[in-house]
Amino acid sequence: MKTIDDLVDEGVSGKRVFVRADLNVPLDGGTITDDGRIRAAVPTITQLAENGARVVVASHLGRPKGAPDPQFSLAPVAKRLGELLGKDVAFATDTVGDSAKATVGSLADGGVTLLENLRFNPGETSKDDAERGAFADELAALADSYVGDGFGAVHRKHASVYDLPARLPHAAGHLIATEVGVLKKLTEDVRRPYAVVLGGAKVSDKLGVIDHLLTKADRILIGGGMAYTFLKAKGYDVGTSLLQEDQVTAVQGYLARAEELGVEFVLPVDVVAAAEFPDLKAKTPSHPETVAADAIPAGLMGLDIGPESRKLYAAKLADTATVFWNGPMGVFEHPDYAEGTRAVAQGLLDSPAFTVVGGGDSAAAVRLLGFDENAFGHISTGGGASLEYLEGKTLPGLAALED
Numbered sequence: 001m002k003t004i005d006d007l008v009d010e011g012v013s014g015k016r017v018f019v020r021a022d023l024n025v026p027l028d029g030g031t032i033t034d035d036g037r038i039r040a041a042v043p044t045i046t047q048l049a050e051n052g053a054r055v056v057v058a059s060h061l062g063r064p065k066g067a068p069d070p071q072f073s074l075a076p077v078a079k080r081l082g083e084l085l086g087k088d089v090a091f092a093t094d095t096v097g098d099s100a101k102a103t104v105g106s107l108a109d110g111g112v113t114l115l116e117n118l119r120f121n122p123g124e125t126s127k128d129d130a131e132r133g134a135f136a137d138e139l140a141a142l143a144d145s146y147v148g149d150g151f152g153a154v155h156r157k158h159a160s161v162y163d164l165p166a167r168l169p170h171a172a173g174h175l176i177a178t179e180v181g182v183l184k185k186l187t188e189d190v191r192r193p194y195a196v197v198l199g200g201a202k203v204s205d206k207l208g209v210i211d212h213l214l215t216k217a218d219r220i221l222i223g224g225g226m227a228y229t230f231l232k233a234k235g236y237d238v239g240t241s242l243l244q245e246d247q248v249t250a251v252q253g254y255l256a257r258a259e260e261l262g263v264e265f266v267l268p269v270d271v272v273a274a275a276e277f278p279d280l281k282a283k284t285p286s287h288p289e290t291v292a293a294d295a296i297p298a299g300l301m302g303l304d305i306g307p308e309s310r311k312l313y314a315a316k317l318a319d320t321a322t323v324f325w326n327g328p329m330g331v332f333e334h335p336d337y338a339e340g341t342r343a344v345a346q347g348l349l350d351s352p353a354f355t356v357v358g359g360g361d362s363a364a365a366v367r368l369l370g371f372d373e374n375a376f377g378h379i380s381t382g383g384g385a386s387l388e389y390l391e392g393k394t395l396p397g398l399a400a401l402e403d
Ligand SMILES: Nc1ncnc2c1ncn2[C@@H]1O[C@H](COP(=O)(O)OP(=O)(O)OP(=O)(O)O)[C@@H](O)[C@H]1O
Pocket: 152, 199, 200, 201, 202, 203, 223, 224, 225, 226, 242, 302, 303, 304, 326, 327, 328, 329, 330, 331, 332, 333, 358, 359, 360, 361, 362, 363, 381, 382, 383, 384, 385
């Protein structure tokens, strides 16, 4: 894989270099609540700008439906990126339209622009190769070369991740190199006991990885929105909790296979539940109740792991040598449901293990709850991406940089 250093050695001065970053940060209205992914993109952008490139940065934010949607605008990200780089970042209000063409066209050597959200264009995420390709052609017209650095999105076969590098000379940026370097260690000589902690809300995306982890991990701890599909698979009532009904049978299969293989599954024994999803904006007090995990009353939804589960999870992490954690244990954005995530983060720090925390929200949670990110072995910007890497899957955004 060609690196950004190789590209810079070949000469980037005066050239338009397209940087596909993952600047998908958590937002509260227009306010960025955690800028970790923006900070992670800085080294690559800085190196290119310092070497006289005209840097065209692009990213997705959230999951808009292929059309402009102001709540997913990257405008606040352009401002923050400018502060971190210590220079103005020209923001294009579209991705391949007049604004993008004009902004890129007027870039000086060493200048940086950020394009509007790639997912405002249906071609970005299309399953149709021709539609994605047509959008990639339009993006390619804005640049002379391509640097892939959005590790958090390399598992997506999207136009800017997969099709665009095929159309331009390409290289991998610093973030991708660092992330792959650390995760590779977890797929090779992993020190045991090896525990994997899974939570979060993208349940359908992430359940599939468990099948693979059963042959790798010694212990799998389940929390967050993922837990309720497991509790249901054990025959328990889960009230109105997040549930992936179509995966219940598959999960029963995982539980049976784990028993055969001697892999320990750790599920919550109690949960913090409420009648309604909390107000994450106002953070007004909600009405949480701690209930047994095997009998969540009808009308209540599980929003965090309970106090007994926190003790159990900390104990299960205490003797591990390696831990990979993706996905918060609860709706940590609201103080009533943050304690499970806090307990797991503390459990990781108290254990002697080499710890990798992966995922936009997981990494943000660790920082927002006041933990020192440097105390963890590695904080990955990729959640789904790091899981699929560990699964051994071919990741479109890495494969595209290889040839
Ligand atoms: N019990 C629950 N019910 C509903 N949502 C939950 C629950 N527990 C956690 N969440 C939500 O999960 C979200 C994070 O999940 P997600 O799977 O996106 O993790 P991630 O670390 O960001 O990984 P990725 O980088 O792949 O997105 C948080 O916003 C949190 O509020």
